[in-house]
Amino acid sequence: MSYARQPSGMGTHPELAEMRERLERTASSGSAIAIEGLILLAGAYTAISPWVVHFSGAEPNLTINNLIVGITVGLIGLGLTLAPDRMFRLAWVVVPLGVWLLISPWVVTAAHGAGAGIIWNNCVVGAVTALLGLAAMGLTIGVTRRRTPTTA
Template identity: 35%
Template sequence: MSTQLPMSMEHHPDIIELRDRAERAVSTPRAQAVEALAISAGLFLAVSPWVVGYTAFSTLTVCNLILGLAYTVLMAGYGSAYERTHARAWAATLIGAWTVIAPWAINGGAHVRRTILTNTITGGVMVCLAMAAVGMTMTMAGLRRSRAGG
């Protein structure tokens, strides 16, 4: 009677190929550009209250600081963990969407054009970059499925 141990991913026959493919995908100029631009967008959102000058709205200031740093952390890990970033990219998309509506949701009746413009433009860019990351991770998943099927 032989006892078989469950096979973990570390011992999967195709693990080396999967890691190599993920490494090649991360090293593409498109993936590197998405990551670099996303980090820049997140850091800009974090410092935007001081750069643009709307620190009088303390709640929005704190919100942008936290969301900008969270977005940066999510997207900065994108390149190093390419094959595990699908959920991170979707979370970053939600952060970008919240960034767009935050001036109205947080400031209530105090609408200042610079807060609305900053958050709408930055949030839109963040959503686009996160969706680009989602698209690249889905492409990687499609490549894996097609490779496994054929």
């Protein structure tokens, strides 16, 4: 006896095409493109901010911290821009990175404290980054939320 083998896995699920179509529609919207670009810019600024605000010499640990977090946020923003269908679910990572930027002047420089310019820089950049991450997450939630049929 020979049984016809049915393809298994989610790749053949009938709702997968609909989910991909909604994701592409959302990822190509104007607001998604703007958020992705702003995340990329926030990451780039965070990476260069130690030299813009002139705290690279005074706070070497915070300089390294901002450089690493900035590159990470920038790469996520670049990934969202280049391959939104693959990277959209990674957008939630931007929020904790923004929160880390907010608290990092006190955590990284706990022994001797950071200057006011450094604190203001990281607080503003961290808040903007976290808000952009929340906005990107909101777009992701809009894609994955199932529509419930209404009965008349």
